[in-house]
Amino acid sequence: MNCHRAIKVGSTYGTAELTKIFASVGYDPSTDKYIPNYEDLSKDEIEQVYKKWISDIYITDKGTLDPMGERTINEQWDGIVEALTDKKTRDFKIQGPIEWVRIHNLPDHAYFNHAQHVSVGKLECQTCHGPVEAMEVVKQYSPLSMGWCINCHRQTAVKFTENPYYQSYAKFHKEIAKGERDKVTVEEIGGLECQKCHY
Ligand code: HEC
Ligand code: HEC
Numbered sequence: 457m458n459c460h461r462a463i464k465v466g467s468t469y470g471t472a473e474l475t476k477i478f479a480s481v482g483y484d485p486s487t488d489k490y491i492p493n494y495e496d497l498s499k500d501e502i503e504q505v506y507k508k509w510i511s512d513i514y515i516t517d518k519g520t521l522d523p524m525g526e527r528t529i530n531e532q533w534d535g536i537v538e539a540l541t542d543k544k545t546r547d548f549k550i551q552g553p554i555e556w557v558r559i560h561n562l563p564d565h566a567y568f569n570h571a572q573h574v575s576v577g578k579l580e581c582q583t584c585h586g587p588v589e590a591m592e593v594v595k596q597y598s599p600l601s602m603g604w605c606i607n608c609h610r611q612t613a614v615k616f617t618e619n620p621y622y623q624s625y626a627k628f629h630k631e632i633a634k635g636e637r638d639k640v641t642v643e644e645i646g647g648l649e650c651q652k653c654h655y
């Protein structure tokens with residue numbers, strides 16, 4: 457919880473989203489400690505801990521809660537319960553992971569690796585995912601079709617000179633040295649070969 461020790465209240469959602477994370481793992485933001493034996497706590501006990509934390513944020517200078525504050529606390533707690541309990545599997549425990557709602561899903565026969573694109577290719581997340589930082593609810597931005605992959609591989613250059621992996625492409629290195637080419641595309645290093653993306 458090193459990140460969320462410094463930031464406990466979000467700029468847009470206040471305590472709502474971060475308290476969800478705290479409640480899922482049993483971190484008490486009021487004391488900056490993980491709650492011992494969190495697994496064994498009842499829902500009511502957990503509710504007390506986090507409603508106290510939320511109410512402390514909304515308390516007025518006079519030390520009282522205004523009616524808006526009262527409503528906010530209950531709404532936030534209801535949202536947290538909603539996000540952390542699973543009606544389908546009838547798992548009504550607050551403790552445990554937040555459900556991951558998957559929206560991007562390539563078929564099993566296609567292979568995609570983020571490290572290849574982000575660490576090696578130095579592409580920005582936004583190139584493929586769009587302006588996620590401005591999305592209220594994340595949605596799929598690119599078609600994720602084969603044509604989309606192929607198109608980009610035709611147009612985009614690999615980090616050819618920086619990457620030792622491409623040392624063996626002597627012909628391209630010679631052409632670059634002679635000034636006959638200024639880049640090598642993903643296509644030219646084999647990025648359109650079927651077996652690169654399909655097993
Ligand atoms: C926005 C451009 C872009 C899109 C879209 C894209 N790629 Fe790539 N891809 C790259 C770049 C750039 C590299 C090369 C990185 C490097 O080595 O510098 C690469 C490399 C690869 C490689 C390794 C190729 C090799 O010869 O080693 C695979 C496999 C791959 N991509 C699969 C995919 C799949 C599958 C998709 C679609 C789901 C996709 N890519 C979409 C830009 C893209
Ligand atoms: C070259 C395009 C490309 C780039 C760049 C890229 N992604 Fe992705 N991302 C994809 C594709 C394609 C999938 C779907 C993979 C699958 O279904 O196997 C995906 C899936 C995801 C998912 C899963 C989403 C879900 O619905 O569950 C997350 C999270 C994600 N990417 C985060 C990132 C982050 C963070 C970055 C930047 C550090 C990034 N991606 C950069 C193409 C890209």
Ligand code: HEC
Nearest residue numbers: 562563566600601602605606609647648649650652653654
């Ligand atoms: C750069 C990555 C990449 C390369 C190279 C590539 N594919 Fe694909 N292919 C994909 C992705 C991603 C999908 C899934 C697209 C989707 O779900 O819309 C796909 C889907 C397919 C499908 C299924 C189509 C369908 O309607 O479900 C076939 C068949 C296929 N590819 C054959 C090939 C053949 C043959 C080659 C070589 C000539 C090839 N692919 C090269 C990424 C690639």
